[in-house]
Amino acid sequence: MRILLAEDDGALTQRLQPLLEQAGYVVTAAADGRRAEEIGQIDDLHAAIVDLGLPGLDGLSVIERWRAAGRSFPVLVLTARARWHDKLAGFDAGADDYLTKPFQPDELILRLRALIRRSAGHASPRLQCGPLQLDINAGQFDLDGQPLALSPQEFRVLSYFIHHAGQVIGRDRLGEHVFDGGHDPDSNALDVLLGRVRRKLGLELIHTVRGQGWRLAPP
Structure with missing residues (x-):
């Protein structure tokens, strides 16, 4: 963010x-x-x-x-x-x-x-999408009740998705909010970063919306 x-x-x-x-x-x-x-x-x-x-x-x-x-x-x-x-x-x-x-x-x-x-309209300090939960005050993601180890950029990716759960997030929009400074849309840095996050989740939580971007939704 x-x-x-x-x-x-x-x-x-x-x-x-x-x-x-x-x-x-x-x-x-x-x-x-x-x-x-x-x-x-x-x-x-x-x-x-x-x-x-x-x-x-x-x-x-x-x-x-x-x-x-x-x-x-x-x-x-x-x-x-x-x-x-x-x-x-x-x-x-x-x-x-x-x-x-x-x-x-x-x-x-x-x-x-x-x-x-x-x-953002969230009264609770915890945001949840299926088995994924963010404790906003602690700045910690849990997956199935277990802490999820994330790098700062991985945390930014997942935090942005869970704050906009259910919405389709396009490449430019995600890149702008994840990378400090300008993001080259032709670079594959965002794909590599998103791939790491998906592997750590181990679940189909971040869905590809063909031609539009990605969406965080329960499996």
Whole structure:
């Protein structure tokens, strides 16, 4: 799943980005408000983490412009501003959650997962498709009750499928949300990755829809 990290503190971005990627997200980073606003307008995001003190265009204005344009992905404000009126301004602008610095990275990831889960219409922290189950809070897949060992990219593939269970996922759409940066549609990297995931499942859970893509559905 693709998220935006809009943060002008380069050291904090370097600390958070690998942790978020390890948790299964494809992260696009922006160090100023105008770039963040542009990404949020054109990219297919699952969520955004936004610092209020962005240069160029402040975080509140970024969020307000997204909401005015009908962009509905969840937004988590991450800022040092802890006063109540700052929080109120963040929520009024259209933020969905507010976390003040300093913070624990694990709390950030848990809040982000909860926001994405709710925005996708999932009330439970567990998603299931047949014998496959994802514990969103723990970031762990189980197959028939047994933990499934996955690489970060394999986790991204399976996480994207289970969040969109029953939907046909095309090659370009899957590649965009699995690979960090551009994906060459002529490359076989996606096929190799998907083949590894299917072998680990050992079941016909990811079905090929000829000419369209793939779909996760019970066997």
